[in-house]
Amino acid sequence: MRKHGMPEVNDSHPNVTPLIDVVMCLIIFFMLVAKIGVNTGADQSINIPESIMGKKIEDMGNTLVLNLAKQSDTTAAKICALVPDKETGKPEKKDLMLINRSRPEKEQKEVHIVLLALAEHNENFNLIIRADSDLPYSEIEPVLMAAAESKVKTVSLNTKLPN
Amino acid sequence: MNVKAAKKAHIEAGPNMTPLVDVVMVILIFLMLAGSFVGAENYLQSKMPVRKGGVSTLKNQDPNTIIDDKTLDIMVDARGSDHDDFVATAGSYKGNNDEDLAKAITTMRQQMIRSGIREDQIQVVINPGRDVKYKFLVKVFQAANIASFTKVGFGSSH
Numbered sequence: 195m196r197k198h199g200m201p202e203v204n205d206s207h208p209n210v211t212p213l214i215d216v217v218m219c220l221i222i223f224f225m226l227v228a229k230i231g232v233n234t235g236a237d238q239s240i241n242i243p244e245s246i247m248g249k250k251i252e253d254m255g256n257t258l259v260l261n262l263a264k265q266s267d268t269t270a271a272k273i274c275a276l277v278p279d280k281e282t283g284k285p286e287k288k289d290l291m292l293i294n295r296s297r298p299e300k301e302q303k304e305v306h307i308v309l310l311a312l313a314e315h316n317e318n319f320n321l322i323i324r325a326d327s328d329l330p331y332s333e334i335e336p337v338l339m340a341a342a343e344s345k346v347k348t349v350s351l352n353t354k355l356p357n
Numbered sequence: 358m359n360v361k362a363a364k365k366a367h368i369e370a371g372p373n374m375t376p377l378v379d380v381v382m383v384i385l386i387f388l389m390l391a392g393s394f395v396g397a398e399n400y401l402q403s404k405m406p407v408r409k410g411g412v413s414t415l416k417n418q419d420p421n422t423i424i425d426d427k428t429l430d431i432m433v434d435a436r437g438s439d440h441d442d443f444v445a446t447a448g449s450y451k452g453n454n455d456e457d458l459a460k461a462i463t464t465m466r467q468q469m470i471r472s473g474i475r476e477d478q479i480q481v482v483i484n485p486g487r488d489v490k491y492k493f494l495v496k497v498f499q500a501a502n503i504a505s506f507t508k509v510g511f512g513s514s515h
Contacts, residue, residue, distance in 0.1 A: 325491050
């Protein structure tokens with residue numbers, strides 16, 4: 195009887211080709227889903243209301259996102275937005291007040307000033323209001339009035355799709 | 358024929374995949390850290406109604422730009438001890454269901470059209486109470502969108 199010896203075993207490295215396929219799929223997924231480097235100034239901590247209707251805004255270039263956050267110690271809303279700095283021109287997150295009495299008289303209406311600068315001679319300017327769900331209308335109304343007085347033609351309410 | 362030697366020879370020597378895996382992993386980690394996931398968000402657009410009276414009236418405005426729209430008013434009031442509910446009133450409808458509200462304001466629109474008002478002249482003005490929560494206003498706004506109104510805006514609080 196012819197004996198068969200054990201065949202020699204060469205060092206067999208694990209086959210990494212399927213691993214590359216999986217990782218490539220993950221990369222493509224992240225490239226499609228994630229938005230890199232796009233900062234619209236939207237405060238993600240604000241709990242925005244839900245809505246099934248609404249449109250997508252493709253071009254966010256001609257928009258300003260005004261964040262109205264609910265504060266724990268007061269009913270007043272905290273307003274902030276990404277506005278270009280006067281000196282450097284770079285967009286900076288800035289707290290805005292409807293009336294800031296610590297500023298000189300002509301600069302007190304901070305929200306009005308920002309909106310006027312953006313909406314002037316700009317028919318397609320779109321103000322996006324990103325407000326907390328539980329804010330009362332008494333906090334939203336002054337912002338809408340400021341938008342109307344600053345000749346903003348389009349105001350959009352930022353909502354999210356229900357789960 | 359030297360079979361043993363043939364068996365020992367490494368026949369297939371494909372490219373070394375390990376550095377490729379390393380590069381791909383680095384790219385993946387970069388994308389995971391640099392990217393930010395954006396949830397499904399949309400925007401309810403309101404073209405500011407321009408009326409002869411009300412919140413959106415502007416001083417020194419060119420009269421040619423004022424559109425004499427007919428308004429369809431919806432009153433919204435807060436309800437509940439913590440203003441955790443609302444009631445919307447439009448014509449004979451009074452409730453808080455957005456689909457029923459959409460049907461009610463559709464009926465009101467049809468009545469306005471029958472009375473000779475053009476469809477593009479009708480604008481919905483939501484008049485909320487001061488204490489009405491923003492999420493309820495969005496529901497009412499949504500009802501106006503369901504009823505296919507494009508001109509929707511907010512009026513003064515009461």
